[in-house]
Amino acid sequence: MKKTILTKFAQVFGDNEGAKAYFAPGRVNLIGEHTDYNGGHVFPCALTIGTYGVARKRDDNKLRFYSMNFEHLGVIESSLDDLKPYKEADWTNYPKGIIWAFGEKGMQVPQGMDLLLCGNIPNGSGLSSSASVEVLTGFILRDLFGFEVTNTELALIGQFSENKFNGVNCGIMDQFAIAMGKKDHAIFLDTADLSYEYAPIKLQGAKIVIVCSNKKRGLGDSKYNERRSECEQALSELQKKADIKTLGDLTGEKFEEIKGVIASDVRMKRAKHAVYENQRTIQAVQALKENDIKQFGQLMNASHVSLRDDYEVTGVELDTLAEEAWKVEGVIGSRMTGAGFGGCTVSIVKDEAIDTFIEQVGAAYLEKIGYAADFYVVEVGDGPAVL
Numbered sequence: 234m235k236k237t238i239l240t241k242f243a244q245v246f247g248d249n250e251g252a253k254a255y256f257a258p259g260r261v262n263l264i265g266e267h268t269d270y271n272g273g274h275v276f277p278c279a280l281t282i283g284t285y286g287v288a289r290k291r292d293d294n295k296l297r298f299y300s301m302n303f304e305h306l307g308v309i310e311s312s313l314d315d316l317k318p319y320k321e322a323d324w325t326n327y328p329k330g331i332i333w334a335f336g337e338k339g340m341q342v343p344q345g346m347d348l349l350l351c352g353n354i355p356n357g358s359g360l361s362s363s364a365s366v367e368v369l370t371g372f373i374l375r376d377l378f379g380f381e382v383t384n385t386e387l388a389l390i391g392q393f394s395e396n397k398f399n400g401v402n403c404g405i406m407d408q409f410a411i412a413m414g415k416k417d418h419a420i421f422l423d424t425a426d427l428s429y430e431y432a433p434i435k436l437q438g439a440k441i442v443i444v445c446s447n448k449k450r451g452l453g454d455s456k457y458n459e460r461r462s463e464c465e466q467a468l469s470e471l472q473k474k475a476d477i478k479t480l481g482d483l484t485g486e487k488f489e490e491i492k493g494v495i496a497s498d499v500r501m502k503r504a505k506h507a508v509y510e511n512q513r514t515i516q517a518v519q520a521l522k523e524n525d526i527k528q529f530g531q532l533m534n535a536s537h538v539s540l541r542d543d544y545e546v547t548g549v550e551l552d553t554l555a556e557e558a559w560k561v562e563g564v565i566g567s568r569m570t571g572a573g574f575g576g577c578t579v580s581i582v583k584d585e586a587i588d589t590f591i592e593q594v595g596a597a598y599l600e601k602i603g604y605a606a607d608f609y610v611v612e613v614g615d616g617p618a619v620l
């Protein structure tokens with residue numbers, strides 16, 4: 234891959250003298266969905282698929298971007314003097330947002346650069362291709378210009394840029410999972426204070442299989458921001474009854490005791506999901522530590538049901554994938570992953586059941602939805618790196 238992208242860089246930008254190659258992963262969340270902006274826990278891991286990049290400083294203020302995933306867009310140009318999001322700037326609004334965010338945090342990028350990207354995460358699939366580009370860009374800026382920022386700060390800058398530059402009110406999970414990824418480990422992160430712990434992923438004869446629904450999802454125009462504000466409203470109602478900072482501060486018991494103060498059924502359901510999903514995540518990590526993979530899988534299934542019935546972010550495509558997966562013998566657990574509204578499911582499937590899983594779920598999905606799903610047996614990888 235390194236050779237391919239360096240060669241392409243030379244074709245697009247004249248030569249590759251002094252250019253360096255980099256990688257940042259994508260991520261999949263095993264459990265803890267829509268909890269990260271509610272002060273709860275998440276349990277994602279970085280993948281070995283992700284975004285490759287080649288970058289080189291320039292002597293002027295120009296920014297030139299090229300993506301091998303969007304070759305028809307050609308080279309998209311901008312400049313350090315014009316760090317604003319434009320619709321026509323398309324995917325380059327992500328790296329540009331990071332350059333802008335560095336400046337906002339007191340780290341002015343002093344020179345322009347040429348940047349070529351090539352990703353092998355299916356776009357818009359819910360495996361965080363955008364956060365991968367964000368963290369990759371931050372990692373490149375640190376390497377090229379010598380800024381002193383930790384990987385946690387790179388994650389926070391990525392989130393800040395996505396919130397303020399790209400207009401999506403996302404939480405910290407995706408950027409954190411990518412910036413802090415560790416091979417064969419998932420990250421048990423408490424989003425209330427960013428304390429975290431790595432948990433080994435020992436799946437005892439099983440693998441993580443991601444199924445992409447191929448229903449495209451744009452976070453910006455989805456109901457994501459709406460869910461977030463429903464939770465914020467529910468929180469302020471609950472705060473009349475309890476001294477809490479986030480929904481993640483509530484146990485299930487306490488929630489049941491005070492939930493009557495929430496004035497709408499819809500907000501009640503949203504808050505219920507946030508509270509119980511956080512509890513499920515804590516229990517799931519405990520189960521994994523005790524090698525109780527069966528319990529881990531059941532909690533994944535319960536997570537999907539809650540996202541379907543209470544948080545209402547699944548849709549017929551993701552429901553079909555999860556529900557068909559549950560029918561296959563050898564499937565330990567299966568649920569939607571990421572924001573929802575399309576995107577992917579994540580399943581833990583016993584090695585010997587993987588072929589049947591792909592066949593059976595694939596056929597049922599095609600029949601019901603009318604187009605095919607894609608299957609990826611994935612591995613848990615490290616965070617960003619110089620290649």
Ligand code: GLA
Nearest residue numbers: 266267403404405406571572
């Ligand atoms: C998206 C967001 C994350 C998180 C998930 C849902 O991936 O970027 O911050 O909220 O949705 O768990």
